Amino acid sequence: MDILGISISEWVGYFAMATVLISFTMKSVIKLRIVNSFGCLIFVIYGFMLQPLSKPIIITNAIIFAINIYYLFFKKN
Numbered sequence: 001m002d003i004l005g006i007s008i009s010e011w012v013g014y015f016a017m018a019t020v021l022i023s024f025t026m027k028s029v030i031k032l033r034i035v036n037s038f039g040c041l042i043f044v045i046y047g048f049m050l051q052p053l054s055k056p057i058i059i060t061n062a063i064i065f066a067i068n069i070y071y072l073f074f075k076k077n
Contacts (some may be wrong), residue, residue, distance in 0.1 A: 009049035016042035
């Protein structure tokens, strides 16, 4: 299924990209990590939607997500 000639998986990729980019405009590091984590999760979904799977996208964003979670919940300063 295409919307405006762009596949659903590609739309998911654009949404993930926009979310991650928006996260870097946040003044608060906590907000940055929350929005960035959401973008990373969308990128992981996007990586699984691609055929064949994009392991570099999945692995990189899963690790960034884990780092964000660590700093949000376990490393409080």
